[in-house]
Amino acid sequence: MADAALTVIGGGAVGLAIAAELSRRHAPLYLLERNPKYGQETSSRNSEVIHAGIYYPNGSLKARLCVEGNRLLYEICGRHDIPHKRITKIITATRASEEGELHRLRALGSANGVSLRMMTAAEVTALEPQIVTVGGLFSPDTGIISAHGLMDYFHREAKDQGAEVQTHCEVVAVERRSNDYLITVSEAGGRSTITSERVINAAGLESDTIASLAGIDVESAGYRLHYSRGCYFALPASLSGCVSRLVYPVPTNETLGVHAVLDLGGRLKFGPDIEYQENRVQDYRVDEMKRGAFGASVRRILPHVRDEDLTPDMSGIRPKLQGPGEPARDFVIREESDRGLPGFINLVGIDSPGLTASPAIAKYVGEML
Ligand SMILES: Cc1cc2nc3c(=O)[nH]c(=O)nc-3n(C[C@H](O)[C@H](O)[C@H](O)COP(=O)(O)OP(=O)(O)OC[C@H]3O[C@@H](n4cnc5c(N)ncnc54)[C@H](O)[C@@H]3O)c2cc1C
Known part of the structure; x- marks a missing residue:
């Protein structure tokens, strides 16, 4: 029998949310993080905005998981006293030529299920007297959150449900065997291995490296970050x-x-x-x-x-996932059976709104398993 039913690589907001969501159903669950503490990379270096889901193409994972994540975050924050504030947001057009874009964003956001309201210049000025505006788009559900507060909650939840969170633990090799994965980690005392039935790659800035370690050609898969x-x-x-x-x-x-x-x-x-x-x-x-x-x-x-x-x-x-000047790409969240890696899920290109979407991503990954 494998050491773990499920191993999550990466202890950012996304990996932690997945561990919190799945540690009860997929025990024993290991989370492997290379840094001395979880949440030291992108998840603690961002705007800490709870996005509403306005900008992303209708039907994209970014749109769906952001809108659901927004709802879930307010629910989780309210229930578990995680510091946050539904502070709201205005997108301001600063000249008449930008007003068309505000209407386009309103239509896009509304199609994604986001509550939005157009504002006249006078209405914007009544709320924000110091900003330049010829009109605005108001988002009542945009907020701010303590990213560390959220990650501490996911971590607590995962640990309470029995997850084994190992820090100082860098994944350096992943090998598919007949019934499981052999994961090699580098830690202070040298190298060790863990066997796992399933693996989730939530390694953020190194998620393409991990996919490559598992044998995926990241160039042809379109996973190069x-x-x-x-x-x-x-x-x-x-x-x-x-x-x-x-x-x-x-x-x-x-x-x-x-x-x-x-x-x-x-x-x-x-x-x-x-x-x-x-x-x-x-x-x-x-x-x-x-x-x-x-x-x-x-x-x-x-x-x-x-x-x-x-x-x-x-x-x-x-x-x-896109280079300079290339069109925006969606999150990649993919189970890789068709590449000979059953039970291996890659999460690649989880840029904004990944913090907002984290609890929804966790549910989505749970459904894939
Ligand atoms: C400037 C900026 C502003 C942003 N603003 C917002 C915002 O306001 N709202 C929002 O929703 N989103 C925002 N985002 C996006 C959001 O921060 C990310 O989508 C989210 O933090 C991604 O989380 P993650 O867990 O996937 O990645 P990470 O937080 O990067 O976590 C990945 C983890 O994997 C670990 N790891 C990597 N390689 C290995 C290995 N080999 N072995 C073990 N562990 C490994 C890393 O150490 C890291 O801890 C912003 C991003 C940036 C850069």
Whole structure:
């Protein structure tokens, strides 16, 4: 008999949500995380926004799992006292030529089942007097959440149900055998192995590497990831009160645009920008030289913010399936029996809205099993 019924590789929000959802049904369940603690990579380097599901193509996994994840997150947060706030959001058109895009987003979001309302410039100004606007789109169900609070909850839930969470444990090989998988891990004391009937690859920025270790040709499967860094700049506390909800510009093809993100402590930052990285390294430095470009983006929405008000803050790296200038791709969540890997599920390209979608992704993976 195998050591584990199910092994989850990766202890970010998604891997932890899966462990919390499935540890009762698929015992023993192992979760293997390479860092000293869970949640140290992308899941703790993001805007911590509970997205509503506005931007994604109708019927896509991103749309479906974001809308369901939004509902589930509010439910989980309410039930388990996870810090969060239904703070709401406005997408503001800053010139008349952007208004058509607001209508397109409203139609797209409504088709996805998101509650949205068009606003006149006067209505936007009544809520947010300092922002530039010729009209807006209001999202009542967008919120903010403590990503660590959420992951602590998933972790507790998984452990209470008997999951074995192993940190300092990097998966370095995966071999399909006749009835199970042989997983080799590198840990402080050297190498060891675990056998598992089924495997879930939720390794975030390394999910393509894990797929490749399992024998998948990631180029032909379309699983090769591109690292795309997003940086933030913060405003001092004395200026943080200039907005009281999330404020986004009309999005571009590649990002939602540098937007105003409030955290649960009322701190205001702007970001993320987008910068594809040539090398696959986790370089989280925020370059001071970007201040001018950030200032210009921020002043599209808040004209009184000066470059010198902005300080480099944090950054995160998106695991993107599309390269620069290529059309946006959906999440890949796929059971790989047809590639000779029964019971092996890959989750690749889980960029935004992966935090929001995490509890819905966990249910979706549960159905696949
Ligand atoms: C700048 C930015 C802003 C974002 N804003 C939002 C937002 O506001 N709202 C939202 O919903 N989403 C947002 N996202 C997306 C969201 O953060 C991610 O979709 C989500 O965190 C992905 O979680 P994950 O568990 O898949 O990945 P991760 O958090 O990266 O977890 C993967 C884990 O796998 C581990 N791992 C990797 N390789 C191995 C190995 N070989 N062996 C063992 N363990 C391994 C890693 O150490 C890591 O802990 C944002 C992302 C970025 C970058």
